[in-house]
Amino acid sequence: MFSRAGRNSAGIAVLLAVVCILPFIVRPYQLDFLIFMFINIILVVSYRLIAITGEFSLSHAVIMGVGGYASALLTLHLPISAWISMPLGGVAAALIAYILSFPLFRMKGFYFLIGSFAAAEAIRLCWVQFINPFGGYRGLRQIPVLEIDLGDFLYIDLGAPVPYYFFALIVGLIFLVIMYRIEHSRFGFVFHAVHHKDMLAQSVGVNARRYRTIAFVTGGFFAGIAGAMVAHYITAINPGLFGLKQMLFILVWVLVGGLGSFAGPILGVVVLSIIDESIRGLNELRPAFYGLILIITMLFLPDGLVSLPDKVMQGVNWLRKREDGDAPNRE
Amino acid sequence: MTDLELILQTIINSLIFSSFNALFAVGLVLIFGIMQVVNFAHGAIYMVGAFSTWYLYSENGVPFFVAIILSTLLCAALGLFMERVLFRPMRGNLFGGLIVSVGMLFILEVLSVYLFGQGLMKNITPYFRESWHVFGIESITVAHSRLLVFAVATFILGGFWLFMTRTRLGWAMKACAQNPEAAALQGISIGKISMLAMVISAAMAGAGGAVMAPLVRITPHMGSPVLITAFIIMIVGGMGSIEGALIAAFAYSFFHTFVTTYIGGEIATILGLVLMLMFLIVKPTGLMGERESV
Numbered sequence: 319m320f321s322r323a324g325r326n327s328a329g330i331a332v333l334l335a336v337v338c339i340l341p342f343i344v345r346p347y348q349l350d351f352l353i354f355m356f357i358n359i360i361l362v363v364s365y366r367l368i369a370i371t372g373e374f375s376l377s378h379a380v381i382m383g384v385g386g387y388a389s390a391l392l393t394l395h396l397p398i399s400a401w402i403s404m405p406l407g408g409v410a411a412a413l414i415a416y417i418l419s420f421p422l423f424r425m426k427g428f429y430f431l432i433g434s435f436a437a438a439e440a441i442r443l444c445w446v447q448f449i450n451p452f453g454g455y456r457g458l459r460q461i462p463v464l465e466i467d468l469g470d471f472l473y474i475d476l477g478a479p480v481p482y483y484f485f486a487l488i489v490g491l492i493f494l495v496i497m498y499r500i501e502h503s504r505f506g507f508v509f510h511a512v513h514h515k516d517m518l519a520q521s522v523g524v525n526a527r528r529y530r531t532i533a534f535v536t537g538g539f540f541a542g543i544a545g546a547m548v549a550h551y552i553t554a555i556n557p558g559l560f561g562l563k564q565m566l567f568i569l570v571w572v573l574v575g576g577l578g579s580f581a582g583p584i585l586g587v588v589v590l591s592i593i594d595e596s597i598r599g600l601n602e603l604r605p606a607f608y609g610l611i612l613i614i615t616m617l618f619l620p621d622g623l624v625s626l627p628d629k630v631m632q633g634v635n636w637l638r639k640r641e642d643g644d645a646p647n648r649e
Numbered sequence: 650m651t652d653l654e655l656i657l658q659t660i661i662n663s664l665i666f667s668s669f670n671a672l673f674a675v676g677l678v679l680i681f682g683i684m685q686v687v688n689f690a691h692g693a694i695y696m697v698g699a700f701s702t703w704y705l706y707s708e709n710g711v712p713f714f715v716a717i718i719l720s721t722l723l724c725a726a727l728g729l730f731m732e733r734v735l736f737r738p739m740r741g742n743l744f745g746g747l748i749v750s751v752g753m754l755f756i757l758e759v760l761s762v763y764l765f766g767q768g769l770m771k772n773i774t775p776y777f778r779e780s781w782h783v784f785g786i787e788s789i790t791v792a793h794s795r796l797l798v799f800a801v802a803t804f805i806l807g808g809f810w811l812f813m814t815r816t817r818l819g820w821a822m823k824a825c826a827q828n829p830e831a832a833a834l835q836g837i838s839i840g841k842i843s844m845l846a847m848v849i850s851a852a853m854a855g856a857g858g859a860v861m862a863p864l865v866r867i868t869p870h871m872g873s874p875v876l877i878t879a880f881i882i883m884i885v886g887g888m889g890s891i892e893g894a895l896i897a898a899f900a901y902s903f904f905h906t907f908v909t910t911y912i913g914g915e916i917a918t919i920l921g922l923v924l925m926l927m928f929l930i931v932k933p934t935g936l937m938g939e940r941e942s943v
Binding site for chain 2: 374420421424425426428429431432433435436437439440443444446447562566569570573602603604605606608609610611612613616617620
């Protein structure tokens with residue numbers, strides 16, 4: 319009846335309508351949850367941008383923190399609006415990612431994994447150690463919020479949940495489109511190439527390390543902005559926000575959702591966040607549920623949640639074949 | 650305390666610290682060598698060892714050494730479970746083992762919070778109260794419970810070394826680490842060897858936790874800093890290389906203890922991480938690593 323494209327765009331339109339109405343019908347604390355979900359979506363999609371080049375980094379949470387700290391420090395110590403400091407936070411994160419890429423991309427596989435973790439931990443410990451300017455364990459406080467101030471004409475305080483919800487939604491959508499375009503550009507194809515056919519790509523003159531660095535820096539930029547978005551919303555950040563746990567959550571979201579497709583990590587964040595929210599009553603037991611879901615997914619759906627429909631279809635076909643009997647085999 | 654005495658004291662502290670680090674890191678490296686799994690739950694097993702020692706000895710009055718042995722056995726059983734249920738189906742899946750071990754880390758930490766509560770201080774009344782004065786010098790003291798760490802770590806590592814060099818099973822294990830396919834062709838069961846390796850590794854972490862229990866604060870998250878140290882040791886030593894891990898454990902522990910004594914703990918960790926990165930720029934496969942994985 320409808321073409322596939324037509325159905326897809328109709329679906330997206332419905333989804334957008336729901337997302338736009340949502341902030342007015344949910345409870346306030348659920349609004350916070352949705353805002354963090356949008357920020358986390360930016361985070362995982364930017365992580366996927368790095369991971370499709372074939373290297374799993376464990377520094378993403380700290381790179382995100384670099385963006386948050388940089389943007390917060392700029393607004394706290396200089397007369398700069400958060401509108402300018404947020405992109406600068408992203409640039410700072412990209413810069414740190416670029417510096418880290420020199421030692422890190424000499425390594426591969428597990429060396430890279432652990433190396434990136436160690437490098438990130440060194441940065442995080444610097445935030446703990448150097449109380450001036452980073453504030454130590456207690457972190458930074460009273461970070462200015464975003465505001466739209468056009469004099470008498472218009473004033474919106476983006477520190478409030480509903481306006482910030484729309485801000486996060488719009489920024490998230492724009493970033494998703496940009497990152498989707500990057501992945502489907504020539505760059506994106508090379509990212510895939512250096513993952514799946516590393517040697518072949520190098521033999522036709524692709525500098526694999528250079529492209530990995532580009533992916534790492536680009537992903538770092540978006541993560542940095544996500545970090546700045548966190549900082550200017552909750553107005554207080556500390557090193558604990560960007561520790562190993564946060565990094566492991568990113569990894570869980572990406573891998574449970576499915577690294578293989580663009581939608582996978584997004585699905586991972588949405589599904590796991592909703593599950594997490596619905597078991598809010600369990601409090602300290604929540605990470606164990608995460609762990610359980612993680613293990614079950616890896617055991618039964620190694621390609622992530624996005625492969626669930628395919629798996630179900632396979633199962634249905636298999637059952638159907640059994641019902642038909644072994645007739646085709648006897649021919 | 651004179652300068653010389655301080656140096657002597659620091660050297661002794663470093664030795665004890667490195668024996669523990671070596672014990673912990675060798676377990677981690679063993680698993681990576683045999684199964685290609687970076688076990689994030691290794692620190693959690695250490696935590697389980699410490700918790701069960703505390704629970705048995707302090708809460709239920711089980712004799713100290715029996716508690717240590719029981720805790721070690723409990724952790725070995727935990728390792729057996731993890732190999733059979735989690736790591737075996739993940740064989741050949743490069744990051745699968747890592748991910749399920751992260752899941753296990755979450756579960757074990759939450760379980761300990763659930764069973765024993767988070768905030769309460771879990772103090773163990775020390776079994777040994779005396780200290781040893783090195784060379785009879787009054788100002789250099791080593792508590793006997795710290796000597797126990799050194800003794801247990803040396804004993805287990807020595808036993809492990811004998812096992813690896815003197816027994817056929819040990820050779821089989823080495824063969825599995827070097828070339829699993831060739832080992833399988835010689836009739837070595839990789840499944841059995843993996844199981845044994847995981848049991849040994851978990852027992853090492855558990856025993857480490859048990860003997861460290863009277864010396865550290867027992868919390869559900871006590872494994873993370875130890876695991877980070879072990880990662881540094883593992884990667885500087887070369888992944889999968891036990892000799893490398895031993896050398897790196899000594900080097901890192903001496904460095905860390907001296908910097909901690911003379912400057913400060915956080916700085917020591919930061920400098921350690923930075924030195925590790927610089928070392929890897931020069932030699933990206935670590936001290937003893939030959940092949941680059943992937």
